Amino acid sequence: MSSMIKIENLGKTYNQGSIEVCALKEVNLEINPGEFVAIIGPSGSGKSTLMNLMGCLDQPTVGDYILENVNVKTLDPNKLAEIRNRRIGFVFQSFNLLPRATALENVELPLLYGRIPNSREIALKALEKVGLAERAKHRPNELSGGERQRVAIARAIVNNPAIILADEPTGNLDSTNGEEILRIFNDLNAEGVTIILITHEKEIADRTKRIIAMKDGKMVSDTPTNRASEC
Amino acid sequence: MALRSLIANKLRSFLTALGIVIGVASVISMISIGEGARKQTLETIAKFGTNIISVKPGQKKTRHVSTGKVTTLILEDAYSIDEHIEGITGVAPQTYQSAQLKYVNKNSNSTVRGTTSDYPRLANFEIGKGRFFNKEETRGAKRICVLGATVVKNLFEKEDPIGQFVKVDGDNFLVIGTMEPKGALSWWDPDDQIFVPITTAQKRLFGQKHVQSIDIQVENIDELETVKESITKLLRRRHNTREGKESDFYVSNSSQWLNSWGDAAKTFTFLLGGIAAISLMVGGIGIMNIMLVSVTERTREIGIRKAIGAKKREILEQFLIESILISFMGGGIGVVLGVGISKAVSKMGGWDTVISLQSILLAFGFSVAVGVFFGYYPANKASNLNPIEALRYE
Structure with a gap:
């Protein structure tokens, strides 16, 4: 079985004025389909940069990122947008929903960009999956934080992506809501979706099956958790 | 999508469109007033006939100075x-x-x-x-x-x-x-x-x-x-x-000054139309201004859209359609208003106005062109935003 994500000697340098900031260097990583991975590390450790690269939002300075056997370096911006649309679902710490659109419209958006027919019904099904079908007509500001994040997850999974990239998804939530989000991720993972979760909380990372620790732009450890044996 | 964001900003969209409304309305009404003036002048002069030769006594002149009646x-x-x-x-x-x-x-x-x-x-x-x-x-x-x-x-x-x-x-x-x-x-x-x-x-x-x-x-x-x-x-x-x-007499015919009057009236129409076109231009700059504000304000939204798979062209289209819609609506209201003003002027001022389809199409087409022209830069700016930075934008 070929790997979902293969990262070889990946590095990223930002130019901030005259100073070159090295955000990521010599990262080698392989993630297989169906994995549930946590990336942990303090702020500035390069975990967000890594996620941006894995999410095709950014291009690496050096090294190769091979997503589903395609080297991302060879793709043009439109093709990258298509990958983000079809193969990757994003969940952000600050939810990032469109404030003026209803929950349903937010979930529908990736389908519209992907020009997929019957978008309304598919979007409603995704909302059902996160248990928010009855809140479909509400706008983000009429929803609680936990509900907003569940709408964001519904939006991430609506196109049946291969990977879900979640950047501190529980960071803005209380523990009850955080728990709910993690439960949904678990269910999705059980259905075979690859989930990569960025966090700085050890307890949350422990709920995944594999923990990758980052520090100063480098990977410092890669260890399976107790739950790894479950699958 | 574009429409929804316009509705969400009703007052702003209306004020932006107002620039175009005024521009289009003034182009149409000014041209129709100018054309009306021209037509009326020509008609009244034509009433006296263009096939008339007129003989009038000349000037009695002593060393090229007129000294009295002949x-x-x-x-x-x-x-x-x-x-x-x-x-x-x-x-x-x-x-x-x-x-x-x-x-x-x-x-x-x-x-x-x-x-x-x-x-x-x-x-x-x-x-x-x-x-x-x-x-x-x-x-x-x-x-x-x-x-x-x-x-x-x-x-x-x-x-x-x-x-x-x-x-x-x-x-x-x-x-x-x-x-x-x-x-x-x-x-x-x-x-x-x-x-x-x-x-x-x-x-x-x-x-x-x-x-x-x-x-x-x-x-x-x-x-x-x-x-x-x-x-x-x-x-x-x-x-x-x-x-x-x-x-000791001179012979003239009315078609001579019919032509020069027509020319003068035409110049008048061009002048009015030109002034109105400038106001349409100002309206266009208003659109550009508001679209630039809109792009900055919605940087985060653009980031979200890009992250979930919007292509550059789709962002460009969204913003371009928004500005075209504003100018389109402004143009539409402007046409109605312009025709209304012309009618009112002809009714109250007793002044004939000629509302030509040409001037309506010209003003309307120009307003949409203004929407495209002044909307393109902000839309392009939006579509070129880096999604990571856009998402980080507060």
């Missing part, structure tokens, strides 16, 4: 033209002065025009009631008159003037007819005059032998120049003007 142009010249010149269908010698008119207790200060029976036809006057005087009455210097519509209104109101006597500078004149109204020019009301036989005017009213103008109607407009030449020849001979000496 009185050599006389009624017999007119009769001679009528008799000898080929290709003409009417001759109307005229002499005119302002005079005091009186009927019972009503007064009016109007132009008294002495002329012949050909005049109504040459000047495009329609007889309303009664009749115009004939050749015999002209010869006989009868004290009869025909009243213009304004005179009838001023002196008789609802009364029937036919058969009544009007006092012209104290003399009684029998009213034998009235004219249909012709419509006033801004500088002169052709309906505010009475018509009397030219001989009557010369002998009994003005005490003069010369005429002030001889109008000649040409049968075929293509022969206008030839007729002008033969009239000149005839009159020079009659006036014993030696070869090489300047004529």
Whole structure:
């Protein structure tokens, strides 16, 4: 079985004025389909940069990122947008929903960009999956934080992506809501979706099956958790 | 999608569109007013006929300085033209002065025009009631008159003037007819005059032998120049003007100043249209301004859209459609408003306006073009945003 994500000697340098900031260097990583991975590390450790690269939002300075056997370096911006649309679902710490659109419209958006027919019904099904079908007509500001994040997850999974990239998804939530989000991720993972979760909380990372620790732009450890044996 | 964000910002969208509304409305109304002015001027001038040659006495000059009236142009010249010149269908010698008119207790200060029976036809006057005087009455210097519509209104109101006597500078004149109204020019009301036989005017009213103008109607407009030449020849001979000496009259025709008037009015229209186009341009800059604010304000939204798979072109389209929609709506409202203003002006100002489909299409098309032109830069800016930075933007 070929790997979902293969990262070889990946590095990223930002130019901030005259100073070159090295955000990521010599990262080698392989993630297989169906994995549930946590990336942990303090702020500035390069975990967000890594996620941006894995999410095709950014291009690496050096090294190769091979997503589903395609080297991302060879793709043009439109093709990258298509990958983000079809193969990757994003969940952000600050939810990032469109404030003026209803929950349903937010979930529908990736389908519209992907020009997929019957978008309304598919979007409603995704909302059902996160248990928010009855809140479909509400706008983000009429929803609680936990509900907003569940709408964001519904939006991430609506196109049946291969990977879900979640950047501190529980960071803005209380523990009850955080728990709910993690439960949904678990269910999705059980259905075979690859989930990569960025966090700085050890307890949350422990709920995944594999923990990758980052520090100063480098990977410092890669260890399976107790739950790894479950699958 | 674009529509939704416009609805969400109702007031702002409306104010932005207002720039275009004003621009389009002013283009349409200004052009229609200008065109109306042109049309009206040309029409009123055309009422006097374009196939009319007019002979007027020249200026008496001593060393190129005009020193007084030339009185050599006389009624017999007119009769001679009528008799000898080929290709003409009417001759109307005229002499005119302002005079005091009186009927019972009503007064009016109007132009008294002495002329012949050909005049109504040459000047495009329609007889309303009664009749115009004939050749015999002209010869006989009868004290009869025909009243213009304004005179009838001023002196008789609802009364029937036919058969009544009007006092012209104290003399009684029998009213034998009235004219249909012709419509006033801004500088002169052709309906505010009475018509009397030219001989009557010369002998009994003005005490003069010369005429002030001889109008000649040409049968075929293509022969206008030839007729002008033969009239000149005839009159020079009659006036014993030696070869090489300047004529003591001059000959002109109305189509000359018809053209120059039309040109002036056209310039006027262009000027008004130009000013209006500038306001449309300002409206366009307003769109650009608001779209730039909108892009900055919605940076995060753009980031989200890009992260979930919007392509560069799709972001560009969204913002471009938004600005086009604003200008489109502004253009639509502007057309309605512009047509409304033109109608109102023509109704209240009594000023004819010509709303041409051309000017509507021009203004509307221009407004949409403004939307594209001024919307492109902000839209392009939005589509080029880096999604990571856009997502981080607070």
